[in-house]
Amino acid sequence: MDTKIRVHRAPKTLITGNGCVAQIGAEAKKLHAKNVLIITDPGVACCGTVESVETPLREAGIEVGIYDKAVPEPPMGSVHEIVDLAKKGKYDLIVGFGGGSAIDVAKVVAVLAPNDDRLEDYVGIDQVPHKGLPFIAVPTTAGTGTEVTAIAIFSNEKLNVKQGVVSPHLIPNIALVDPVLTYSCPPGVTAASGMDALIHNIEAYISVNATMHTDPLAAEGIKLISKSIRTAVFDGGNAWARHNMAIGSLLGGISFGNAGVGAVHAMSYPIGGMFHVPHGIANTLMLPWVMEYNMLACAQFFREIGELMGENMEGLSDREGCEVTLQALRTLAEDLDVPQYLNEVGIPESAIPDLVKGALTQARLWNNNPRKFSADDIEQVYRNMAVKPGTEPVKEKKAPAKK
Template sequence: MSITIFRTPTELVLGTGSVKQIGEKARVLGATNILIVTDNVLNQNGLVNKVIAPLKEANFTVDVIDEVIPEPPFENLEAMTEKIKGKRYDLFVGFGGGSVMDVTKVLATLMTNDVDVRNLVGIDKVAQKGIPFILIPTTSGTGSEVTWNAIFTDTKDNVKKGIVSPYLLPDVAIVDAELTLGVPPAITAATGMDALVHAVESFTALRANELTDGIALQAIKLITRSIRTAVYNGENLSAREDMAMGSLLAGISLGNAGVGAVHALAYPLGGKFKVPHGVANSLLLPYVMKYNVISNLEKFAEVAKVLGENVDGLSLREAADRAVYALNKMSRDVGIPASMKDLGVTEEDIPALAEEASKIDRLLNNNPRGLTKMDIEQIYRECFEGNLELDCFGHL
């Protein structure tokens, strides 16, 4: 067995109502002056009070900055950094979706690392740990509360870029499914499918190992059995709990095994066309998996089983193909767009998208099957047409 390093946050607090533990956790971290990082929607609808109230009851000084925007560009992070410099906060609490949590991670880092944030792009570029921070997700999808990644949009070239460092793991992550009950169906679908992408990609990634395999498969199981209910019956707490745990487990698997070509192809699509990260990943997932499936038939057949496909009597190749079919069907069931055409992409855009995606070696090098720029362009073209079921399963 090769040497494996497994990373998770120092402490995970899980369960319905667990957000009420925030005061105790802040006290353990020695906090006195706390900044809650969130977005305008969560502040305006009052959900952020779920964190403010227990902190104030515990006699902490609490401020709120609600300026995080979706798919945040570096400029959003820089503006917030300038606004809070010199305020002497000793704990940040990131309360929101993936964008909020990613901003919180790097905002905390910039309090102790006086650098241009663009110089942190890549792996292990952060020199020292930032101030303590706690992450509390309000969606079930990115798993950012347990990963050491943060993703931002570089507006100079319209490409998503990642900062990867163990210093981006929070001191505490609190996962309370009750906070997700009001998430609208479209966001539930996009974030839930994003979590499924993390689980499937990390399970089939080159850096996968026995630890991450079990975690990823359990994530796939939980998400598969509950995503449709969570989307169409969003007040079902049991489904929301499955999605919260599935997202968390997928994030742990992603954070340790990594992801691959789905994310590599999604980054330029999101950067240029402002497609939400979860939507871009979900749309591309079955097309990239169709390309990847031949690289590890055993693992894709296992995915098919966990997705609920009956593979009895099928050959290994047929069973593996059923995973691709099931992933595509799930995307359609929860309302993910059927093709890149639906996102405003034209056929003329595809070569430039392929050029950008082909440069993302950090992700492509972890994909179970190698890709050339021509391969990437072909995947984009298939996704542009949105005809995967006819291509792969015309006999059905």
Template structure:
């Protein structure tokens, strides 16, 4: 537990069913008159009508609107810079990102590219952004990344076959809008992967070396909300109650990691996404029980504290028994939610393991948060648990 800790998040959070219909009521938060807006999204989101809903509201207020739907599912440096080239000739008063983590992260990055004379690669790392960006409004359509409330953005570096983070307070949005109705239509695989991603954020934040009273509050409430709703959201996607719990739980997970950071699960997941294009939520879900089993002896008491918020009956058990029940429940979820359990399905072979481990070992920003040091050989062992 850290002696000195800090917390930062979005300027204003608006939440609730149909809150998307009230977006323009909150534009005053931007702090300037909004005459021009850029909406960033993807074709699949646009087809659901969400982009048009926002566009119509803005145009009714005589705001000029441009829409860009060119964001890739796992955006690369080149993809983001191509979108920037297409959109940078116009000056915008606000950027609005509506979609999953890829869209939200790209919107953040575009906002600072528009005000900083830098390329994406210049911004990689922590506190490399010099000036505030164009104000942003972030609207998640999945319950997973928590990207809407974090100062982080993840980008794929193809030549390094790795995902790398940009971390800056200037990436925090002016407004976050959380409407559970936007997540009701999520397909089962996306519900599962993004939901487990959100749970991973909270659990890793809770056992992080940087865990603190602020991050603990958000992490434990996130764990409680997600644990009580993830299976229901998966099996009954039209349950607005379950979807709302997942959406708020995901946001709390983002708030937790903002203060405490994620750890070895994410570090090992990044090369899987960078080299084999395994979706981030799937990679985290696959790794989570195995990394927690590895960490067990270093964070038994912390894992034990998670059992009750997860809804597990553990009153008479020892801390070690409670912690093991937590890991068992996570493994059970991966089966119930049909999370893939074999890296071979994505083309990973045994001869790839050494290179994956070396790549993961370079993600020191996250590995330093892990409660237990992980050697390269131990990383190889964890990866091999997912080869069968």
């Protein structure tokens, strides 16, 4: 039993279930809102689902403004114009409506709107000095779990890396998790965001900072996602699968939000930052390669992960069980058609030294990981996955132009 002092944080109010988004008007009133800014992105706005938050807010007699141009995998610089808008509009509550990208943008707008601080000064742990405007998170992917975490992730355009703002002031007052909102996610987004959710649960389960509060949640998250992700991707209207994914993602958010994530995220951030590979794809790409290296430090837990995924471990040693889990993860990525090699996402071997440097900057994540990685270890893992056998390496060193 872990005897260290542990802190467990989550939103005050967590509302889940099909159709629960209709309660947003009543919940906003409890927060004394009169004038609400909904922040979303163009991909979500196109689906016509913004009405599902706008209508109940208006019906509750609340004024509503909508900003629908948040940028996916958000660059830091994209936030300033929204903060200006929030200030000018004198909004008293912010709603983040979308995937992790739109919600992360909305989270920092809520803390920046009441003052003249700069987002750049908030990067790192506990750098946000004040409480922000009240904030409600409504996720439309299953996903990042950001609706319950104290984290917001941005691309630093100058350094070409992804950076995190981590502060209890970013935890939403209320999270409304309505699985119906994810039905419009196309298969590619369902696969990438769903794998991110699975990886949050896996990395939280093996984290050295896992606790008795996070372990059962992460275990249930692994179960729910493993048995539903293929159905959610290939039969997007399946209510059972979408519900399991939304709850599995939420459990991942609570577990990793407290236990942390580790080497998979640390090594995928430079892939996202330098080559603009979406977060869920970059994580899925890294997962088996990192776990192949990690598993000897956490063999029992990694074997248990395979069991939670539904693999038969009867009569196997922990070591043998680890191989079964590893193969199950590779098969899952193949089934979902997510690449497994750096050259498949346009990354040349010559970029590896910069990827290593980028990964080493993620100190807060390495501290959670069960096995210590030296710079040489990190380089070796990237080299193991550099070129898919039988395919051509990528020649160009240059990172692709920014979108």
